Amino acid sequence: MIEYIMGQAAVAVFAITGVLGAVRKDRDILGLAVLGVITAIGGGTIRDTILNVTVFWVQDFKYIIVALTASVLIFFLLKISRINQARYRMLLYFDALGVAYFCIQAFEKTINLGYKFPVALAMAMITGMGGGVMRDVLTGRPNLLITKELYASPALLGIILYGVLRFFIPDSPLPAFTAISFIFVFRSLAIFFNLQMPSLLVNKRDHDS
Amino acid sequence: MIEYIMGQAAVAVFAITGVLGAVRKDRDILGLAVLGVITAIGGGTIRDTILNVTVFWVQDFKYIIVALTASVLIFFLLKISRINQARYRMLLYFDALGVAYFCIQAFEKTINLGYKFPVALAMAMITGMGGGVMRDVLTGRPNLLITKELYASPALLGIILYGVLRFFIPDSPLPAFTAISFIFVFRSLAIFFNLQMPSLLVNKRDHDS
Amino acid sequence: MIEYIMGQAAVAVFAITGVLGAVRKDRDILGLAVLGVITAIGGGTIRDTILNVTVFWVQDFKYIIVALTASVLIFFLLKISRINQARYRMLLYFDALGVAYFCIQAFEKTINLGYKFPVALAMAMITGMGGGVMRDVLTGRPNLLITKELYASPALLGIILYGVLRFFIPDSPLPAFTAISFIFVFRSLAIFFNLQMPSLLVNKRDHDS
Numbered sequence: 001m002i003e004y005i006m007g008q009a010a011v012a013v014f015a016i017t018g019v020l021g022a023v024r025k026d027r028d029i030l031g032l033a034v035l036g037v038i039t040a041i042g043g044g045t046i047r048d049t050i051l052n053v054t055v056f057w058v059q060d061f062k063y064i065i066v067a068l069t070a071s072v073l074i075f076f077l078l079k080i081s082r083i084n085q086a087r088y089r090m091l092l093y094f095d096a097l098g099v100a101y102f103c104i105q106a107f108e109k110t111i112n113l114g115y116k117f118p119v120a121l122a123m124a125m126i127t128g129m130g131g132g133v134m135r136d137v138l139t140g141r142p143n144l145l146i147t148k149e150l151y152a153s154p155a156l157l158g159i160i161l162y163g164v165l166r167f168f169i170p171d172s173p174l175p176a177f178t179a180i181s182f183i184f185v186f187r188s189l190a191i192f193f194n195l196q197m198p199s200l201l202v203n204k205r206d207h208d209s
Numbered sequence: 210m211i212e213y214i215m216g217q218a219a220v221a222v223f224a225i226t227g228v229l230g231a232v233r234k235d236r237d238i239l240g241l242a243v244l245g246v247i248t249a250i251g252g253g254t255i256r257d258t259i260l261n262v263t264v265f266w267v268q269d270f271k272y273i274i275v276a277l278t279a280s281v282l283i284f285f286l287l288k289i290s291r292i293n294q295a296r297y298r299m300l301l302y303f304d305a306l307g308v309a310y311f312c313i314q315a316f317e318k319t320i321n322l323g324y325k326f327p328v329a330l331a332m333a334m335i336t337g338m339g340g341g342v343m344r345d346v347l348t349g350r351p352n353l354l355i356t357k358e359l360y361a362s363p364a365l366l367g368i369i370l371y372g373v374l375r376f377f378i379p380d381s382p383l384p385a386f387t388a389i390s391f392i393f394v395f396r397s398l399a400i401f402f403n404l405q406m407p408s409l410l411v412n413k414r415d416h417d418s
Numbered sequence: 419m420i421e422y423i424m425g426q427a428a429v430a431v432f433a434i435t436g437v438l439g440a441v442r443k444d445r446d447i448l449g450l451a452v453l454g455v456i457t458a459i460g461g462g463t464i465r466d467t468i469l470n471v472t473v474f475w476v477q478d479f480k481y482i483i484v485a486l487t488a489s490v491l492i493f494f495l496l497k498i499s500r501i502n503q504a505r506y507r508m509l510l511y512f513d514a515l516g517v518a519y520f521c522i523q524a525f526e527k528t529i530n531l532g533y534k535f536p537v538a539l540a541m542a543m544i545t546g547m548g549g550g551v552m553r554d555v556l557t558g559r560p561n562l563l564i565t566k567e568l569y570a571s572p573a574l575l576g577i578i579l580y581g582v583l584r585f586f587i588p589d590s591p592l593p594a595f596t597a598i599s600f601i602f603v604f605r606s607l608a609i610f611f612n613l614q615m616p617s618l619l620v621n622k623r624d625h626d627s
Contacts, residue, residue, distance in 0.1 A: 022355045025415045028406040030361040031354045050473050055259050061327045079412060118479045140351055142558055145449045146440045152448040197446040203497060206443045231564045234624045237615040239570040240563045254468065264468050270536045288621060349560055
């Protein structure tokens with residue numbers, strides 16, 4: 001039950017990043033809501049299509065309702081508030097929260113379908129980052145994978161952490177809470193302090209051609 | 210039968226928008242034709258993949274032939290004619306026609322597969338707008354969802370209108386003709402008069418950062 | 419067996435183009451590796467999803483391992499070497515090699531699933547060009563279909579050549595080797611000599627609006 005509520009919350013959070021990424025002057029509520037919904041359900045839709053199971057929101061349409069509602073609420077909040085300056089940072093933190101939850105939930109879903117660790121890891125990455133990458137492509141921004149953001153690493157490490165913890169502590173909510181917190185806190189620190197990988201693992205030359 | 214012909218016509222119309230969106234100096238016929246085909250079949254392909262039914266053009270390859278033929282014809286028409294100035298407006302009107310037909314046809318297909326109204330509504334939106342959004346992404350334009358265009362609204366209202374009409378007037382072509390005309394005329398008026406939503410539903414601040 | 423090894427080699431080659439296309443200053447190894455993997459498996463994933471068969475890398479995860487390894491190796495090679503100037507040309511030639519192999523392999527896979535020539539041709543195009551188009555979209559470049567590159571034509575002619583050859587010379591590796599070489603050499607010549615289609619099949623006007 002708490003898992004279901006958290007899933008809906010993650011969908012709402014991702015929908016909000018879609019609207020935050022797309023809102024500009026004279027944009028109307030419906031175009032933005034469609035963007036919000038695509039961002040919220042994009043990653044999970046690719047996952048379910050690849051795994052050849054019924055797509056989650058076709059089975060339970062409440063996910064779309066939640067994504068739409070969140071998109072509409074943030075639209076009006078942006079209309080009446082003055083959070084323009086902080087908008088992109090808000091997007092990044094909300095995105096971090098959504099990524100953290102979606103990664104772990106997709107890993108668990110894939111394992112429960114009988115797949116092994118590597119496939120579950122791949123599905124976790126696809127689900128966690130798919131919607132955000134689609135949002136960035138559709139709103140005309142460089143996606144977070146190719147910016148200087150430390151984006152894939154917190155997710156990857158957190159999923160591996162989860163895989164190890166759930167092996168040693170099965171049937172407990174502890175691994176999930178630990179891994180979700182790990183991904184969100186690690187990514188938030190990266191945003192806040194503008195963290196980078198050790199220089200061995202970063203390209204230092206200018207390849208911009 | 211008339212339904213089948215209209216389906217092929219909508220595919221042709223969408224293929225034309227793909228070529229209109231991508232044609233530039235020194236572009237060759239085959240690259241443009243591939244763009245045309247992707248635009249024409251993109252939305253329906255996503256729909257069928259999500260619904261887990263055989264993709265429509267795998268079942269009936271004539272859709273691809275029609276899309277290819279339309280792409281090639283518009284290519285030569287653009288070569289010999291002087292419609293450059295009006296090209297983007299042509300794209301918008303053709304797109305409106307394709308969206309109108311694809312929305313209603315996808316709604317009907319999804320209902321006939323046994324799904325309820327909300328899923329059919331989502332599939333109608335995906336089918337109607339998927340190909341056009343892919344065209345805009347692949348040709349490097351801001352997609353119509355995030356421009357000032359009133360794009361999602363005519364489609365959404367038209368689909369709801371269709372859902373209501375077909376409930377009260379089943380087994381009649383009237384609901385489909387009414388809804389397709391509604392979407393096309395509403396969207397055309399939006400293009401021609403540069404219509405916008407009521408200001409309550411539009412973001413008036415400058416969020417461009 | 420040789421077919422399997424060549425399949426893995428093509429995946430590696432495409433992964434390398436993903437990293438070559440995305441690498442910039444301060445980009446970290448994991449973000450680039452994710453891009454490399456998406457480029458390597460993107461086309462085949464769309465193909466298998468449309469054909470409704472188990473996605474190839476879900477069945478055999480070694481494809482992902484190979485793509486990851488190739489991405490990591492090219493990352494370090496770029497760090498220590500001075501091939502910046504030639505980077506984009508390298509990308510084009512590697513891409514040509516990957517396209518050549520993927521087209522023929524996808525054609526064969528689709529035919530073996532019982533589909534006819536036109537569907538196999540479409541799947542060959544999707545598999546051969548899907549990953550590269552995704553790479554270009556995700557790295558913010560105009561994709562090769564809409565640039566002046568002669569991109570779709572070598573692939574299309576090579577696939578048709580393969581279809582004809584395998585009809586007359588079944589159960590022989592000759593058609594595959596001939597067609598793969600044809601696509602790669604034709605495309606390489608197009609890159610090297612900046613070849614264009616006959617002017618009848620090229621748009622000579624300036625449609626850039």
